[in-house]
Amino acid sequence: MRRACAAVFCFVTLAPAVSPPRLPVHYRELPLGAVKPAGWLERQLRIQAGGLSGHLDEFWPDVGPDSGWLGGSGESWERGPYFLDGLVPLAYLLDDPRLIAKARQRVDWILDHQRPDGSIGPPKNLDWWPNMVALKALTQYQEATGDTRVVPVLERYFHNQLAALDERPLQKWAVHRWADEVVTVLWLYERTGDGKLLELARKLHQQGFDWKGHFAEFAFHRKVSKAQANLDTHVVNNAMALKASAVWWLVSRDPSDRDAVYRQLREMDRWHLLPNGVHSGDEHYAGSDPSQGTELCAVVEAMFSLEQMIAILGDPAFGDRLEKIAYNALPGTFTADMWAHQYDQQPNQVLCNVYPRAWTTNNPDSNVYGLEPNFGCCTSNFHQGWPKLVSHLWMGTLDGGLAVAAWAPSRVIAQVGGGVSVVIDEQTDYPFRDTVRLVVKAAKPVRFPLELRIPSWAESAQVQVNGTAQSGVVPGGFCRLDREWKAGDAVTVRLPMKVRSSIWYHNSAALERGPLVFSLRIGEDWRKLKSRTPAEAADWEVYPTTPWNYAILPDTAQATEKNVGDHPFSLQGAPVEVTVKGRRLPQWTMVDGSAGPLPVSPVISKEPLETLTLIPYGSAKLRITAWPVLEP
């Protein structure tokens, strides 16, 4: 049970307590509330709360008072649960009474309206899929509040489902998204040890789509055609499925399921990875051309998958991937105030307007910034992105310690070393700066391991404890500090951020620094497409006011650090700039509203040499990210 308290030394009791996990997880997820955001990340969550997340229900009917998930006659499928799945962590991480009241109203309705047979949600919904999302929201709420109603409601729901699945099997979306329910089933199994839950997990797997088989003989090596597009090739299903074999391995304990996690990533990376860290899908497999897009739902779902994968398998490479998506693709697809979002974002995005682009299946408005471009799933589902990142920055080791899975300003409050309370403040402007300071506040001296993820790009990383350099600091691994800690101990971590160049589609180059990817700063002309009440919820097209068709000399890139202000993910507020030499490439022009076919590098240009300014991908709402490379 969590106690409400504002003081520094107020501790969350980890639930479940310190007993060993029943499943072979590598790390234990900390309960919602054990990790709190700080610094720029806390400001980012407040921006989110002041934007669409904190107001959507006030004017968007699908999650408003008439929602079926509040007992109304309105939308009764996935949108209510999607909204709640992000609202719960956002509300409790900020301790925001207004948002907590909104979340509580929705949670209370679900908990108080379970039917005698155990089913939940709007009675007219007979699809298992939206319930899967609601269950995820309930587990987070239980962790934050200790509300004793949650576990019995889940037990009744799952027992009913186990009995009902033979007659009413998974259908449509639920078939491809079975792993998301297994996450919740196993959450409950850890708490109750009820063997029926493993039986349910097996049944969900058996009725679910065979992702392992899909990637064992992966047949989609380029953008799919409209005729090929189906639920197997759908980008959101695939982002959710990144974790499927890892989650299933917890039940099967079959090594080939662990291997399947990596096989799946290899295939998806080889054929569909984009330089912003996500796989393409607009909204089906779209290849690696940087003018193709990725749906926002797939961004936040890939993040949640990676958060689960780190906990299950403990592979630091998943932390590298998580940071790349969280610090690039996630902020890049929102306006700085988080009132408007895109359905599809492009790494090379030179014009956002209503135009029939080369999407596999999406509509012409898919890359405008607005309330519900293309379709309203992302409008209700994006809210989980930042808050769940916060929850998963830190994890518990199975021997009573703590691990940093992803770096960001935060505070973790937990019990370590068999029951001693500790607070660790993570002071940093990472990913905009390369140094992190961890300050330990323990009620008494206590021995516990602290595991620090060293990103694979962090050559010459250094870790010091109270000024003394530590050994075992290897990029792509965890640095483990197993010692007695006392109040005031400080760990300084330096993760040197050299600008580096990576190779992409048609031998193009992307410039990266730490987890950040950099994009050309293009002048933006924002034109209102549609007004709404409230005025902040307008839709916008964005037109370029400066040229974008450059080729670069990647070796000339240099970084300059700027102030980390209130809106780091804005054109004006970019906290880091990279300059690079380049020349215009007149033959590279706009085609069908996008940067036209990317010239194959190396390329030659006789245009004058210019110094170009790049800013973080997330700060640039128009951008070039994958560049033709000039012949030296």
Ligand SMILES: [Zn+2]
């Ligand atoms: Zn969506």
